[in-house]
Amino acid sequence: MSLRNHASEYQFVDDPTLEHRAVVTSHTGLVAAWHNLPLYGRIIIGVILGVATGLLLGNQAAFLAVPGKLVLRLLGALAPPLILAAIVHTFMTTHLGGPLAVRLPRLLLMNTLVAITIGLTVANVIQPGRGAGLAPSEPSVETTATVNPLVAFIENVPKSLLGPLGDDGKVIGVIFVAVAFGMALRTERHRPLGTVEHLVELVLESLIKILHWIIAVVPLAVFGIVASIVGTEGFAQFQALGIFVLSVLLALAIQATYYLVRIRFGSWVRPCELLRGGRDALVMAFSTASSTATMPVTYAALKDRVGLRDQSASMGALVGANFNNDGTALYEAMAALFIAQMIGMDLSMHQQLMVVLTSVIASVGAAGIPEAGLVTMTMVFTAVGLPVQFIPVLLTVDWFLDRCRTAINVMGDMNVSCLLDGKQKG
Numbered sequence: 001m002s003l004r005n006h007a008s009e010y011q012f013v014d015d016p017t018l019e020h021r022a023v024v025t026s027h028t029g030l031v032a033a034w035h036n037l038p039l040y041g042r043i044i045i046g047v048i049l050g051v052a053t054g055l056l057l058g059n060q061a062a063f064l065a066v067p068g069k070l071v072l073r074l075l076g077a078l079a080p081p082l083i084l085a086a087i088v089h090t091f092m093t094t095h096l097g098g099p100l101a102v103r104l105p106r107l108l109l110m111n112t113l114v115a116i117t118i119g120l121t122v123a124n125v126i127q128p129g130r131g132a133g134l135a136p137s138e139p140s141v142e143t144t145a146t147v148n149p150l151v152a153f154i155e156n157v158p159k160s161l162l163g164p165l166g167d168d169g170k171v172i173g174v175i176f177v178a179v180a181f182g183m184a185l186r187t188e189r190h191r192p193l194g195t196v197e198h199l200v201e202l203v204l205e206s207l208i209k210i211l212h213w214i215i216a217v218v219p220l221a222v223f224g225i226v227a228s229i230v231g232t233e234g235f236a237q238f239q240a241l242g243i244f245v246l247s248v249l250l251a252l253a254i255q256a257t258y259y260l261v262r263i264r265f266g267s268w269v270r271p272c273e274l275l276r277g278g279r280d281a282l283v284m285a286f287s288t289a290s291s292t293a294t295m296p297v298t299y300a301a302l303k304d305r306v307g308l309r310d311q312s313a314s315m316g317a318l319v320g321a322n323f324n325n326d327g328t329a330l331y332e333a334m335a336a337l338f339i340a341q342m343i344g345m346d347l348s349m350h351q352q353l354m355v356v357l358t359s360v361i362a363s364v365g366a367a368g369i370p371e372a373g374l375v376t377m378t379m380v381f382t383a384v385g386l387p388v389q390f391i392p393v394l395l396t397v398d399w400f401l402d403r404c405r406t407a408i409n410v411m412g413d414m415n416v417s418c419l420l421d422g423k424q425k426g
Contacts, residue, residue: 089204112325211375331405358379
């Protein structure tokens with residue numbers, strides 16, 4: 001008898017165990033299919049379900065914002081040590097040498113400062129968030145903890161990774177940190193540590209592993225925040241998001257134009273030749289949203305198709321990529337001003353300079369961090385006193401803008417390589 005006939009026989013057996021196995025297999029298949037979706041696909045589903053739930057529940061959807069606040073609290077706690085470890089690891093492992101290494105930091109800093117200046121200028125002129133009408137404040141812990149135990153639980157989640165080890169007295173926070181690192185280090189417990197670099201790599205890999213766990217529940221946070229906003233405040237904020245997207249695309253286009261003009265007058269490469277020779281790298285950057293994954297493609301394109309010297313191509317594409325995240329820095333600055341405008345908070349010149357400084361520092365070493373924009377955004381917001389609770393509003397369009405700014409990051413690497421190669425072809 002064939003296996004198919006055997007299966008047909010057992011379909012009618014009244015065995016609750018078999019029924020339970022079928023349900024478990026079905027659930028496992030759904031979970032696997034969900035995790036196989038790219039993050040942006042899960043976020044889009046979260047947005048759609050959030051809009052539907054907000055319309056259905058109305059004001060009662062306000063409680064759904066709580067999971068989003070928990071995710072953002074965890075990101076806020078993880079961001080400073082993660083950026084610290086990434087910067088330390090970048091400086092420890094990046095090999096700088098030769099006369100080009102003297103010019104490289106100046107070019108990288110200039111590109112990043114120009115990008116942030118463009119972002120702030122476009123955001124201040126267009127003001128995409130003006131008139132959205134978001135409420136700037138949230139209920140205090142004292143008034144909500146008594147009626148919502150979940151809020152009290154969130155307050156015990158550490159705001160910073162080392163905070164529970166200080167004087168805040170929250171033992172539960174210590175448990176959070178201990179459990180997170182214990183789980184992240186389980187597979188590394190037999191790993192030999194021979195140098196300080198190995199130790200830094202272990203810390204960075206552990207933090208990134210914890211970050212992956214947090215990112216996995218970001219779609220849930222987006223669902224809750226979107227449902228809460230749609231249910232309680234309507235669609236005004238999402239109309240403003242459309243103007244924000246166009247503003248960011250305009251700023252990125254201006255930054256790309258700046259790159260091409262610098263290349264035209266600062267190197268022997270012609271802009272059209274660069275775009276033609278580097279199109280594979282730009283397309284891969286847009287499709288993967290990862291400048292790290294694109295690095296070898298960028299290097300090969302600059303060396304083999306554009307014709308740059310090997311040292312120029314490697315310094316810009318491989319070394320510069322670890323420091324050069326102009327598109328991300330531009331976006332962080334614009335996002336900060338956008339949310340400030342949405343909640344009616346005017347950022348002073350001092351605060352905008354703080355946005356510039358934080359964006360520059362946070363962008364260093366961010367290339368190797370998954371969803372780096374989400375991590376660094378919490379640092380930029382915190383630096384100028386912006387409430388991070390509105391970051392999920394940006395996540396509804398971030399999956400698309402992330403690809404656009406990654407392409408600009410890669411174009412910035414190309415720009416640096418061409419300028420390092422000089423005005424005479426080697």
